[in-house]
Each structure stands twice: as structure tokens, then as C-alpha cells.
Amino acid sequence: MTGLYIGGAWGPAADGATFATLDPAEATVITECAEVGPADVDRAVTAARAALDDPAWAQLPAAARARLLWKVADLVEEHADELAELETRDNGQPLAVARNVTVPGTAEHFRYFAGWCTKIEGSVLPVSYPDTLHYTRREPVGVCALITPWNFPLMIAAWKLAPALACGNTVVLKPAEQTPLSTVRLVELMELAGFPPGVVNLLTGGAETGAALAGHAGVDKISFTGSTAVGRSLVHASAGDLKRLTLELGGKAPSIIAADADIDAAVAGNVQGALFNSGQVCAAYSRFYVDRKRADEFTSKMAAAAAALKVGPGLDPATDLGPLISEEHLMSVDAHVRSALYDGAQLVTGGRRADGPGFFYQPTVFAEVTDTMAVAREEVFGPVIPVLAYDDPEEIVGRANGLEYGLAASIWTNDLSTAHRLAARIKAGAVFINMIHVPDAATTWGGYKASGWGREMGPYAIDAYTEVKGVWTHLGRV
Template identity: 60%
Template sequence: MYTTQLLINDKWVDASDGATGETINPATGAVIGTFAEATSTDVDEVVTSARVGFESDAWQGMSPDMRGRLLWRVAELIEANAEELAALETLDQGQPTSVSTNLSVPLAAQVFRYYAGFTTKIEGKVSPVSIPNQLTYQQRVPLGVAGLITPWNFPLDIAAWKLAPALATGNAAILKPAEQTPLSTARLVELCREAGVPAGVVSLLTGGAEVGRALVAHSGVDKISFTGSTAVGQEIVKTVSRDLKRVGLELGGKAPSIVCDDADIDAAVAGNLQGALFNTGQACGAFTRFFVHRKKVDEFTSKIASAADSLRIGPGQDPETVVGPLVSEEHLERVAAYVKSGSDEGAQLVTGGGRVMGSLEKGYFFRPTVFTGVTDAMTIAREEIFGPVLSIMPFDDMDEAISRANNTDYGLVAVVWTKDLATAHTLPRQIHAGTVFVNQLPLIDPGAPWGGLGLSGWGRELGAYSIDEYTETKSVFINLG
């Protein structure tokens, strides 16, 4: 059994009222640990501690070079503890070992190294003002205390790509992981302490939605970075309107995949299957709406349904597993309700469609599900399911495909499959999405921005753009007369 506490002012403590919550192994339904369920008093204390940490000489007096070395040291510690972190991610979240070992942990280390290089490159500029005898320049300064609220689908990675730029720019950070998956984030915070991050600069709050609401509403927090559902993101915007704190939101998605008539169908089937079922479809960038040229739709449907039906389903610890469990019983019921709505609204179920029973029935396993006969108005075509559900829809010409792909309130990710170079370069400009992939999976790299349009959120994470998300511009006027 794992036990995690709150980190407040560099001390691990229980919740002020002693309350705890349980975290579950989604592959078995068994309790694997407890976490401190923070109270509003704990939130007040952690914000006060973070403010002291932010303003401390140990942090504000640290040179950019030393801050970069600190982030680099965190990356080294992530790699040194890679096996443990991957095991925690698989145990707590359910993702296959191939994902946690080969993607989640390496990417987290890579993100810290990337932002370690930015600490010495946060530059301002001199402005040529027209006022006589003036030297006027701008600086990029940290915002202060940043509340970082992360989701349950990729706990370690998303914590890393919020925390690393927040620290690189000189902020103090309060991490609040999803209550379903606190374990890897708690371990990351321990590694930050081991690396030498000064007291109060990194803190940990655990608990449910009320803890997140208290953090968002707290007047001592200068920035909220949230990854999660669109509904919660909208609630956050309403809350922060009271004090106008800075906010960044990476929310839902309903990614279209356009398979052109000249596409390599076998490559499109393989890529779309991986893009749709990566982490059991529990990814905001997962491919979910498949617009396939009518000439190719029957071949595509037959091949992708057959391939989906053959995938190994099982616990993430099994190295042969391709499709792991959904994160919770509640989420499995949500996915099942969407699948039922698809059938009720007239879509044709090709394969899948239900919970895995037998030896896996205690876990939260759901079969990869493929629908045809889906219309743009159906619930499964409009709402984010966040599970292994694929909707296939034929199209006749590119104008139709683009219009239907853009017929959504979301705008996070899209993908195009084509052999034509002109299509590969011209089509992405016409698609309403923050990132468009061509002939590949929805990959993420620290050097490229990630974020969406519309109900997919505000702002960008990763790349140089995160520096702007965690800094403000300050102008200085000096009278030389």
C-alpha cells in the first residue's frame, strides 16, 4: 500500500483533519494506496508557503545558470528512477508498460532538460521611445505562485510540462494531481526536493474536486494551469473572473482523421488504430472521427475493425498488452453510455461495444469499439468520449471532408492521410485545430507547442510558448536627463 501526504513548506504532512482518499488499480479494482484529502485550511497554508518560497532569497537570488542546473538534475533523477516511476504510472493509471516505460518517463525527463536550457535565455528588449533622455527596456518576470492542476490520463508527463516551465521562469508551483492518480506526481515532487529545489517553491496538494476549486479561487494564486474536461475549464474561467488571475486551459478534443482517396490504406489503418487506442483512447488528442473517402471506406472499415478486434487486452504490467483498462468504474460506465447512445441513435456496431468479462471482469476493461453509419449529429460524433470508440463516416470530396471535420466545438488535434504533397501542405491550413498531423500518430515533443482552439482551451504548453504562459512583461523607464 502506498501512502502520500501533502508537501507544505518542505514538510510532508497529513491533511489538517486527517482525512484520506483511496487510489485504485484500474486493472483489478483493488485499493493500492491512500492520499491526504486536503482541506481549505491546507490550501491556505500551502499558498502562504508557496508565496514565501517564491519571494525567498534562495529562489529569487538563484542565478539563471543554477536554476537550469537544478532542472537538469530533476531530469537526471527522473531517469535514475525510471523503472519505479513507470511502474507507478502503470499501477495507478493503467497505461501499458510499453507506454509508461518508453514514452511517459522519457518524455518527462526530456521536458525538464528542454526547459533547463531556457533559464539563461529569457530575454527582454530595449524600446526606442520618443520621450527625450529616456532609457526604456522590458523584462520578462515570473508571475508568482502558479497552481498546476493535472488530469488522470498522463499524470507524470502533464505534471512535468507544467512544472518545468513554471520553475524555469522563476515561479513557485503548487501541484494538484487528479485524485484518481496521485502516486507518480507525489514521487516527482520528492525528486524535486532531492534535486535541491528550495523550500516552498514546489508544493503538493492532493484530494478531490473541492481542493482544486479552493486552489483556483484563492486570491494568493497568480496563475492557474489546468488540463482536464471542458466543463471544468469553463467553471475555472468563471471563478478567475473575480480576481483576473492568469489562466491556461488544455481541455477536450474530438480529433478528426481525414483519409484521402490516395492514402496508403494499410498505413492509415495502422496509424489510426494506434492514434485512436493509445492509452485506451484516454487522450485528448486521440483520433475519434474518421472521415474516409467513399472509395476507400469499406476497405478501411473492414481492416481497422479486424485489427482492433485482434489487439491484446490486459493489465498494463503484461508486456504484451496493447489495450489497458479505463481509469475507473465511473469512467467505464460513462464510455458504455456513449456506446449505447450510438446504437440507440442508429449507428451500426461493427466490433466491440462492451466490457471485457471473464478473467478481467474485476478491472475496468472495455473492448475497442468501431461504429459505421455515424452521422455528424450523433452524440458519439459530437461529444468527447475519452475511450476506445471509433466512428467511421464516408465523404465524397475534400470540401465536404474539411467542412465536416471543422463542424465541432473542439479544435485540439487533427490528422490527414495522403500521398499527395500538395494536399499534405494545403489541407492543414484549412483545418480548425491547434495541431495537425500528416500521416502519423499524435506525437508530442517539448520543442513544439500544444494546445487548442474553441472548447479545447486557451494558451499553449511546451515549446518557447510556455515561457510566455508563466511570465509577464515589465517596462522600466530611466530618466537620463
């Protein structure tokens, strides 16, 4: 059984409760995890609050914080194979993705923010009063509750942990109950790196745990990645004491394929943009606006490329698409497929559960989709590709911006001036031109509208995890 990590010690939940985590490729139990209750949440927040003021952390030089984060990156790389296999078994993503994207991306984030530790600075500002000095300083926000999703549990934990700790905060980390194992191992490595007790705390449990953290008076900030519905609930739960919030929420990213696009290149990029991690990506390209003159060609080639992908267990080296996370989620994806058929979309390939004991679904392509269909409007979070034709390039911005989401978008054209004009008009936090969506520690990430509040990664993450204080001094005689 995996336990909780509170105040530098591992142990069970206060009431001894546990829950099972499953291998989605086999639909079998991997292990039992401690399931936290209110008493455990309170202990973790109390430990984080005490560590925030403890000189062992509060007075640790910035360069020493940097060395701790750098050590975590080294340990992640030393244990790369173990972490990748844990991620694949618990989440289902192909082992090649875990080895080549997830684990390197985790180490990259710790190294990038290690570099920021010694560069968090204030400024001296000229003021209008004589004989007066004014300067600013950046200080930690305080105790941060970090709530991570199940689709990339290890890497997204690093997105939040690394900047929070670089800025001198303490944290209570809550991974998704479906995929806690790689995060548990990461915290073990962070303990080995030498973080003082209470700086990093780990709670494993379900939605009630996140709600308890959001409502706890000892938490200063929440950083959450997950669905828009849960994000809204956290806003309400945290409103009483006006906690700082960073929310990275749902998406329904449009991909625009212009008449002059290289269709073969667009297909190669969009099949990955749509189906990476079996479409369980908040930035997945999930509605495809194609110039009507090229729509048939694009659709047939997309269907052929999707149908050629091998669906299977993530540990099989030949697998391109792993399982969905759970039976419940598979049924949700299938319901969207049934809805599209009912609404009159034309099924080109896929459209049903794939063979195997786990939660596998065929990559699915629809043609003749309209903007009013649910499959074109709602986040499916699975391997479903709806193709929508357009006639006038001027109409496409309004259609792309027509949903509540605004996380990511993609544009495929050989005319870069057109691409950049479109990018300026599309309401999305990230626009990718002639490429798939990629994360990078140095770049900003976050959404417009119902896709979130605030930004993660890059320099903007320092803003998210610090408070700015102004200090005034009168230099004349008193």
C-alpha cells in the same frame, strides 16, 4: 499513506482526512492519500508566496535554476523503472508506454526547460522620445496552481512544472485524485534535487481542491489540463481577481483519410492515434472522415487491427490496451456505445466490456456513422472509433470544423499540397499529416475554441509563465 508536501515538509491533511487510490486493472485499493481541506490549500499557497520572495529562490541565478531542473531529469531517469511501474499501477497504461513514452517524456521536459533558464531575456526598444532608454524584462507571474489530469499524470505534471520553475515561479501542484502516486514520487525526487522549501508544494484531493485553488487570492496563475466542463468552472471561479489561465481541455480530433491515401499505413497510424492509452487521450483521433470510395476497405481493416489488440493489465508485457481509469468512466464509455447503436450506427467490432476484474473495454469500431450522432460529436475518451464517409473533399473542412472542439486533427494523403491546404483551414491547435499525435517539449501544444486557452510546451510556455515589464529611463538632465 501518502501525505501532502507543503513548505518543504511532508505531512497529513489538517483534519486527517484520506481517500483511496485504485489499481484500475484489479479494481483494488493501492493506498490511502491525504485529502486536503481549505486549511491545507491556504498553507500551501502561503508557503509558495513566501518562497517566491525568499532570496534563496528569488535571487537564485538562472544557471542554478537550470542545474536544479537538470538534476530532476537525472533523478527521473535513475528511478525510471519505479516511476513506470507506479504509473502503470495507478493509471493502468501498459508498462511499455510508461517506460518508453511517459518517463522519457518527463525527463525530456525538465531538460528542455533547463536550457531555457539562461535564455529568458528582454529587449531594448527604440522609442520616439529623445534622450530616453526603454527596455523590457521578463519576470515570474508568481504563485502558480498546476492542476493535472489522470490520463498521463507524470508527464503532464512535467509539462507544467518545468516551464513554471524555469521562469522563477513557485507552484502548488494538484494531481488528479484518481492517479496521485507517480506525482507524489516526482515531488520526492524534486525535494532530493534541492529545491528550496516552499518552491514546490503538493496537494492531493478532489475537485474541491482545484476549486479552492482557483478562488484563492494568493494564486496568480492557474494551469489546468482536463475536461472542458471543469475548465469553464475554473474560469468562473478565478474571474474575481482575474487570474492568468492556461487551459488545455477536451478534444474530438478528426482524422481525414483521402482517396489517395495508403490505406494500410493509414490504418496502422490511426489505430494507434485512436487507441493509444485505450483512447484516454485528449488528442485521440476520434472521428474518421474517409472518402466513400475507400470507406469499406478502411473500416474493415481498422476493425481487424483493433480486434487483434490484446486488452489486459498494464503490467502484462503482452498487453496493448490497458483498463479505463474507473468504473464510472467505463460506464460513460459504454453509454456512448449504446447511444451509437440506438442512433443507427453499425457495430463492426467490440461494443462491450472486456473480461477481467478491472475496468476493461473492448476496442470498438462503428460504420455508417453520421455527423448528428452523439458518438461523432461528443468526447468519448475511450476506445471507440466512429467512421464517417464523405463524397466531396470540399465538404470535409466544414464537417471537421463543425464542433466546439479544436485541439488536434490528422490528415492522411499522398498529396502533400492537399494536406497543407487542409491543415491551413482546419481549426485545431495541432495538425498531424500522415502520422500519429506525438508530444515534444520543443513544440507548442494547445487548442482552439472550447479546447483551451493559451499554449504549453516550447517557447510559448515561457510567455505563459512570465510577465513582461517595460522600464523607462530619461537620460538627459533632470
